[in-house]
Structure formats: C-alpha cells, structure tokens
Amino acid sequence: MTPAATTFHVPHQGGPRRTTGEPPWVRRLLIGVALTFVSLFLIIPLIFVFTQAFAKGIEFYLQTINEPYARSSIWLTLLAAGISVPLNCVFGVCAAWAIAKFDFYGKNVLLTLIDLPFSVSPVVAGLIYVLVFGAQGWMGLWLNADHPAFPSLANWLNEHNFKIIFAVPGIVLATIFVTFPFVARELIPLMQAQGRTEEEAARVLGASGWQTFWRVTLPNIKWGLIYGVILCNARAMGEFGAVAVVSGRIRGQTNTMPLHIEALYDDYNFTGAFAVASLLALLALLTLGLKTWVEHQNAAVLDK
Amino acid sequence: MLPGFKLTLGFTLFYLSLIVLIPLGAVFWKASSLTWPEFWSTITMPTAMASYRLTFGLSFCAALLNLVFGLVVAWVLVRYDFFGKKIIDALVDLPFALPTAVAGITLASLYSKNGWIGRYFTHTDEFGQVQSIFSSSRLGIFIALVFIGLPFIVRTVQPILEDLDAELEEAASSLGANRWQVFYRVILPMLMPALLTGVALSFARALGEYGSVIFIAGGIPMKTQITPVLIMQELDMFEDGRATAIALVMLIVSFVMLLGINVLQWWTNRYNTNNLA
Numbered sequence A: 001m002t003p004a005a006t007t008f009h010v011p012h013q014g015g016p017r018r019t020t021g022e023p024p025w026v027r028r029l030l031i032g033v034a035l036t037f038v039s040l041f042l043i044i045p046l047i048f049v050f051t052q053a054f055a056k057g058i059e060f061y062l063q064t065i066n067e068p069y070a071r072s073s074i075w076l077t078l079l080a081a082g083i084s085v086p087l088n089c090v091f092g093v094c095a096a097w098a099i100a101k102f103d104f105y106g107k108n109v110l111l112t113l114i115d116l117p118f119s120v121s122p123v124v125a126g127l128i129y130v131l132v133f134g135a136q137g138w139m140g141l142w143l144n145a146d147h148p149a150f151p152s153l154a155n156w157l158n159e160h161n162f163k164i165i166f167a168v169p170g171i172v173l174a175t176i177f178v179t180f181p182f183v184a185r186e187l188i189p190l191m192q193a194q195g196r197t198e199e200e201a202a203r204v205l206g207a208s209g210w211q212t213f214w215r216v217t218l219p220n221i222k223w224g225l226i227y228g229v230i231l232c233n234a235r236a237m238g239e240f241g242a243v244a245v246v247s248g249r250i251r252g253q254t255n256t257m258p259l260h261i262e263a264l265y266d267d268y269n270f271t272g273a274f275a276v277a278s279l280l281a282l283l284a285l286l287t288l289g290l291k292t293w294v295e296h297q298n299a300a301v302l303d304k
Numbered sequence B: 001m002l003p004g005f006k007l008t009l010g011f012t013l014f015y016l017s018l019i020v021l022i023p024l025g026a027v028f029w030k031a032s033s034l035t036w037p038e039f040w041s042t043i044t045m046p047t048a049m050a051s052y053r054l055t056f057g058l059s060f061c062a063a064l065l066n067l068v069f070g071l072v073v074a075w076v077l078v079r080y081d082f083f084g085k086k087i088i089d090a091l092v093d094l095p096f097a098l099p100t101a102v103a104g105i106t107l108a109s110l111y112s113k114n115g116w117i118g119r120y121f122t123h124t125d126e127f128g129q130v131q132s133i134f135s136s137s138r139l140g141i142f143i144a145l146v147f148i149g150l151p152f153i154v155r156t157v158q159p160i161l162e163d164l165d166a167e168l169e170e171a172a173s174s175l176g177a178n179r180w181q182v183f184y185r186v187i188l189p190m191l192m193p194a195l196l197t198g199v200a201l202s203f204a205r206a207l208g209e210y211g212s213v214i215f216i217a218g219g220i221p222m223k224t225q226i227t228p229v230l231i232m233q234e235l236d237m238f239e240d241g242r243a244t245a246i247a248l249v250m251l252i253v254s255f256v257m258l259l260g261i262n263v264l265q266w267w268t269n270r271y272n273t274n275n276l277a
Helices: A024-053 A057-066 A068-101 A107-119 A122-133 A138-144 A151-159 A168-179 A182-194 A197-204 A209-238 A241-247 A257-266 A270-303 B005-032 B036-043 B046-079 B085-091 B100-110 B138-163 B166-174 B179-208 B211-217 B227-236 B240-276
Strands: B122-124 B130-132
Touching: A024 A270, A024 B046, A024 B085, A024 B100, A024 B138, A057 A068, A057 A270, A068 A107, A068 A168, A068 A182, A068 A209, A068 A257, A068 A270, A068 B005, A107 A168, A107 A182, A107 B005, A107 B240, A122 A138, A122 A168, A122 A241, A122 B005, A122 B179, A122 B227, A122 B240, A138 A151, A168 A209, A168 A241, A168 B005, A182 A209, A197 A209, A209 A270, A209 B100, A241 A257, A241 B227, A257 A270, A257 B100, A257 B211, A270 B085, A270 B100, B005 B240, B036 B240, B046 B085, B046 B138, B046 B179, B046 B227, B046 B240, B100 B138, B100 B211, B138 B179, B138 B211, B166 B179, B179 B240, B211 B227, B227 B240
Parallel strands: none
Antiparallel strands: B122 B130
C-alpha cells in the first residue's frame, strides 16, 4: 500500500448550508453514477463472497473452516499478526516520539525511509528476505561455508535444520515488513501536531520520563494508536504476495489463511475457498466498522 | 528537555535497518553478482518488456478511471445527502481492508463466464470455447487494478472538498459564472494537487499489485503477465538472479514514485493551508 490515503481523518462537522448548488437532475445523476460505481466494485463483490461461501450450505461451511489445514492456517495467521502488530506498535511509538518531540538533522530522510515498505511491491518484499535468508542468500552462504563466522552457531543451526525461508519465521518477517509503517504513519503527524508543551509542563512539575509518557502522551495519542493498530492488523492478517514468496506453501505448516484460500481455489474447491475468504471478509468489515467508530470517538474528543 | 531521545531514535534506526534497509540492500548485492550484459539482457528480455508495458499502461488507465469516478464519489459524499451515505463512506476503504487474495478470487469468479457479471460479457475463443472477456485478459487486470486503486482519489480529494470555502463559489456565481464555470474555473483548480496526488498513489499501488490480479489474469507470458507475476514465476523456477534484476527495476521505479508523491503531498498541504488562511 502507498502512503497517506489512510491517514487519520476527522469527519467534517456540518457547516452552514450552501447557497450555491447543482440543479436537482445533476444531483440525481451524480448520485446515480457514484452509487453504480460503488455497487459494481464494492457492494456486489462483498455480497458475492458471502453468497458463494454458503453455496453448499452451512454444514459444508463449518466443515471447511474446521478442517485441520484450515485450522492451522488460521493459527499461523493469528501468530504472524500477533508478533508483527505489537513489534510495529513499539516501533511506531518510538519513531513518533523521536521525530515529533525532538529536532535533528535528516528527519525528512528518516520519514521517507519509514514509508518505503508501502511503496515496495509485496512480491519484492518477499524476495528481499529470500535473498537474505534463502539457501542461495546471505544465510545460506554462511551456513554452507567451509569456515563460517560464528562456527558454533552455524553448526547448531545446521544440526537443528533451522530454516527461515519456507518456514514460519520467514512468514513473520515478511508480515512485519509489509505492515512496518502503519502505526508510525498515524502517530507521527498526530504527535507533531500536539507539540511538546504538555510533556514539558509535566517534566517541570516533577514527573519522570515514563510517567510523562504514560499519563500525558499516551492518553493524547490513544485514538491514533488504536486506529494504526486496526489497520496494521488488517494488513498483517491479509497479506498474500509477500508471504506467498517466503512460505513455500506447505499445507498444514506454512500456509496462512490467504495462502490456504489460494490452495482451495487452485483445487477447484471454490465454495471452500470462499468459506475461508468469508472469514477474512468479515475481518475487513470489522476493521471498517472499528475504523469509523474510532473516527467518531476522536471527533467527539476534539469537540469537547 | 524531554528524555528518551537517544533510546527512541536508536531503536527506530536499529529496527528500520534490520527490517527494511539491510534486506533491501540484499537486492543490490544480488544484482551486483550479475555481469552488466547479463543484467541488461534480463531486464530487457521480451517477456520483461511486455510486462512493463502491460503493468504501466493498465495501472495508468485504472488510475485515470478512478480519477473520474473517485471525484464523483467524493463530491457526492461531501455535498449531497442520500440514503446509506455513511455506509458508502465507510465502504470506500474496503479495498484497503479486504485481503488481496479475497479480492482476487472474488473478482475472478464474479467476472468468469459463469459469474454474476462475466456471464453477460462472453465471446467464443479460437478453440470454439465460450469465454468471459475478462478472464485471462487485460480487461480483467484492469478491473482488479481499478478495485484496489478506488479509495485513493476519494480519500485525497474528500478532505480538501470539505474544507473548500463556500464564499469563493458564491462570489464566482454572483459575478455571473454558471455552475459549470464555477466548478471548472474555481473548484477544479483548487482540487488539482489533491487529484494528482490521488492519481499518483493509485498508480503506485497498482504497479506493485499481485494478489488481486493473479487470479483473474493468470500469468500468460507476453499477454497477461504483469511484472510482479513475472518476478514470482522467475522465483518459482529458482532463477533468483533474474528475479532480482527485474525487482531492482521495480524498486527504482517505486523510489521515484515515492519521491514524486512526497513532493505532490507537500504541494497539496501548502495549497490546503493557503485556502484556510
């Protein structure tokens, strides 16, 4: 995903009614065009997912999402999101604190670098980890060298056949990469707008650094942080391209939910594919609902 | 002075290097293991050239279609009241929230020869089989790229349109401009930076897209093989060097796009604050 279109956006509070406007037929035409476009590209596909998922009845649906392969893919997806979201959250808070509360040279370069993963194709994101950790990559060269650096570690890894690519660690790393900027991108502009006077006042009054963060900063950035986490989680659970490159698609072992959907689809088990897909579509709807709710909460806070 | 500067900046730089910068450096390392003629012949091989043309051309067309309809959707959401408006507003972000694999199989089935939409658009291919005009075709890729690029224009234009000063429009119309002239001469120029940013974001997103395209388009070399699919197929054949060379081309394009988008956003923000002032 590319930057900015998802940044925290406060809904407009209805201003005075406009005295200028379009004739009724133009209004109706524009509303009609917009609704047709939105129906065609958003509403019909959404209805289609759920209709297809239940095409063979509820029993088939429950059976499909309860299969061992499906269950293991759900666990793997939860695991990847469960590791990458908190890590990127800590990173986002640290980066926002450093960038918003201090002045230093090269800040704009740092901001651009944080955005990088958004503009890299998911397939390329997966590829870079293959080049680092794959059998022909840096790690492979190190493990197969005659006299590797850190020989005991290399031996231990070789003996335990520890793999990153075509295994779970690679999936987690690829997920971290593609969701890297989400929390930071929400928090940096928010904390920059809030400035540093409140924190400085807390310090003058004798609060420690941690107290300042927990009692002053965190309540101020709460909604922005939650917003970032929601978007980060949605992407983490849904990532396909990057994970497809590093996973090796071993059923029951390295298939996440999106990869399991692909496997079912490639087996011509379309109803099964849509059954698992409907879970992710539900997650997407939940994400949109929460996102709208957080925007309202934040607008209510700003109104006070 | 607030505490924690060294700790937070240190961790930021460490984590950024570990997750993003060093792995990205591996692309340059791997690409440098190819000789220049090898590198050049890989990135200019016919299938690669065809994939660039396809990817850039269709991404651009999809961004243009989204420009027109995205502007209409943003306009309608900001200016008019109608039933279900809030739901539509929330749904605009669906392509961000819906995993690309789900979007991929949904569009592929919806537009297939038996799908709800595809069944009305069929033709008979050279083997006498009835096929949907969207399956394994450029049109199918186009549909997928329109889907994933849809939110960008709406979401960049919407806040600008909301903050637009109504007095400017009133002034223009009291000076005798008709509604179309007000839109064309007053509103549209003020929306220009946001529209361009939205087009650039939507285009950049489409360039790298994989998941939503692969199911509807397949990856027929020279025909429906977009660049990310080409990289994937090279990787599946364990041609890491060739995959890396093409990935490097894509990386350089995305760096340039990122810089261009930053400049555009800076322009949009400046324009926006000027209007508010």
